[in-house]
Amino acid sequence: MEKTITIDGKQVRLKSTAATVKRYKAQFRRDLFADMFKLGVLSPSNPQEGSLATIDLANADLSKLDFEVVYDLVWLYAKTANPEIAEPITWLDGFDEFPISEIIPEIMDMIQSTMGAKKIKKSNGEQGTFSDEELTTDTFLALCYKAKLTHWDLEVMTIGDCFDYIAEFAEMEKPDKDKTRKANQKDFDTF
Structure with a gap:
């Protein structure tokens, strides 16, 4: 502009x-x-x-x-x-x-x-999924809040770092049945 x-x-x-x-x-x-x-x-x-x-x-x-x-x-x-x-x-x-x-x-x-940034992927409410809806400053800050980023984090992180962190947070929150889990004692006992 x-x-x-x-x-x-x-x-x-x-x-x-x-x-x-x-x-x-x-x-x-x-x-x-x-x-x-x-x-x-x-x-x-x-x-x-x-x-x-x-x-x-x-x-x-x-x-x-x-x-x-x-x-x-x-x-x-x-x-x-x-x-x-x-x-x-x-x-x-x-x-x-x-x-x-x-x-x-x-x-x-x-x-x-x-x-305001347009057509950047943002969370659409379903855990771990993203859509091509418009990302506004308010929705960016809401995503930061949801990912538990603090005001201090926003001061020291770049925007790219914030997006990476939000994406990792969404991935961790995503229920995935194919994820490897650690064996516990019960698993060893039944083996």
């Missing part, structure tokens, strides 16, 4: 791609999903079937909002659109003001496209 917004009277082109989450981690050494989760912007609720997760900063407690995440994300979107821009501090120094309250509504659709 690409768009141009106005910051301090300057036109700034922004772009989000499938690599946005990886770029964020590479640049800032933090996981974007974990940062959004920490903000309280994302919560493991139950979205309506087939709907994208909504991220509503209007209802967020702004006293707990870490604006550094917003600065970093806007810079990352700008850097993706124009690889020639300077590092974050230098780039931000180019503005007399950076009105976050005006910028956030402008980038909400980009944040939602970054956070």
